[in-house]
Amino acid sequence: MDETMLRDLVPQVLSALIHRGADFAAAEDAVQEALLEAIRRWPHEPPNDAKGWLTAVAWNKFLDAARSDTARRRREDTVHAEPCAPPAPASDDTLQLYLLCAHPALSSSSAVALTLRAVGGLTTGQIAQAYLVPERTMAQRISRAKRKLVGARFTDPGGVATVLKVLYLIFNEGYSGDVDLVAEAIRLTRQVARHANHPEVLGLLALMLLTAARRPARATPDGSLIPLVDQDRTAWDSELIDEGTTVLQHALAREQLGEYQAQAAIAALHADAPTTQETDWTQIVEWYDELVSITHSPVARLNRALALGHAKSPEAGLAELRALPDSLPRHAAAAAYLQERRGDLAEAARLYAQAAIRASNLAERNYLMHQASRLNTCLD
CATH class of the missing domain: 1.10.150 (DNA polymerase; domain 1)
Structure with a gap:
């Protein structure tokens, strides 16, 4: 079947x-x-x-x-x-159903769960397993969301931007249990793209495809994290890269730039480069300029600082970082990376250890601790 x-x-x-x-x-x-x-x-x-x-x-x-x-x-x-x-x-009315599931009355977590069940066709058990919560908890979350939509048909739905945010949240959950949420998010975004004449839908689809293309090289068999600079680029999925690039070109041709198109353009430049050294970092910095102007996101500014550290110098990247709050997620990790490229191994090791304490997941924490240990060994 x-x-x-x-x-x-x-x-x-x-x-x-x-x-x-x-x-x-x-x-x-x-x-x-x-x-x-x-x-x-x-x-x-x-x-x-x-x-x-x-x-x-x-x-x-x-x-x-x-x-x-x-x-x-x-x-x-x-x-x-x-x-x-x-x-x-x-x-x-497929698009209207997506809009209803992204209703402004719903929280992000409720909208995600309802989207996966109502238009994704997943069972409550599958969704619960994917999000590593008890099935009863997920059932209650979906029931609360549906109660808020009692009587709702196709009136007062959410907007396309909210639908895309929900799909992006699903995509970022990755793979867990029996459900591959990366594949599911791509499938659902393709479906929205068939019904919504909106360049940002194509932008998000392109971003998903280009990001998913790198998945085979992002971790070792035991689950250890492999950062972009160390990935085996021959393991990237060339078909997904080609498709993502084509979808992005169609989106950019509409000349209505949005945040997902800008992120996809950055991903496409990474995908096009045979190595980190051969990456067009200057153009990536320019795309981050566009992304920051659209979103005013401090996370985008942090990533821009890393790109500037390649395009210009580690010192230039560190100067950009100093303008951002050090409480920002991955701030210490970004500073550690730039300090290592600058040659200050002792400071880089200290920052890697600090970043490990603040890491949001075990794989990231283990990677950062390994980096700190590696540099401390070099210093001995």
Whole structure:
């Protein structure tokens, strides 16, 4: 059974139920039940019309729930008159479903969870495993999100920018458990790109593809972190790089620059360089200038300082860092890297050790401690 195809149908089937009179929360429950039924039955009884089958089963699940809920008697009178297996609507409101899942009433974590379940077609258990939380916790998070959308159809949704933020959050979770959230985020962003005429959607897709291309070289078999400068670039996925570059060119041709396009342009320059030394650091600094002007992000300024340390000199990069608060995540690690390139190994070792204490995850902490130990060994 093609599970990717099955999940691609989820927003279309959900849209069909909403058009037939179900509210978002009730429709989403019914679609999830239909998915479970499909997983049980399709391997042995594949349907001729997958979308029609899912729509019919989900609609009947919705009707069953409506009949058993006395609080919905009035709505039951309306929907019960409809045929039990309504055809899917000609219009596809997939983008509107993404917008609803990114509703301004929802927190980022709730929007992520609801997006993965309602339009991604993942089960609550899969999402919980991916985010390393108990299934009960994730179920409660999704239930709270759905309660906030009770009665919602396609009114007062979030904006495309919010949808992209949610997808970017999913992408950055990487891989955990049975669900590859990098692949899932790319799949969902491709789906949005088919429905949204927006250059930043293409920008985000390009950024994901170019970043994912480096994944085979980002860690050792035991999970140890390999920074960009030390990665085996022959292990990068050339097909993803080619696709990402092409998608980025289409986005930039629209001449409506946004933050994801700027980040993708930086990633493309890294992907194009055979080595760190041959990277066009001057152009990367220029793209960081664009990114900082768009976002005013201190993290973008920190990364610009690192690029400037290559394009001009480590001293120039350190001067830029001094203008930023040292409480900024990875500030100490960036300073350590530039101090090492400058030749002050003792100060670099001290900063690497300091950065390790502040590291946000074990892989990063281990890498930074190894760097500090390496330099201290050189000093002995």
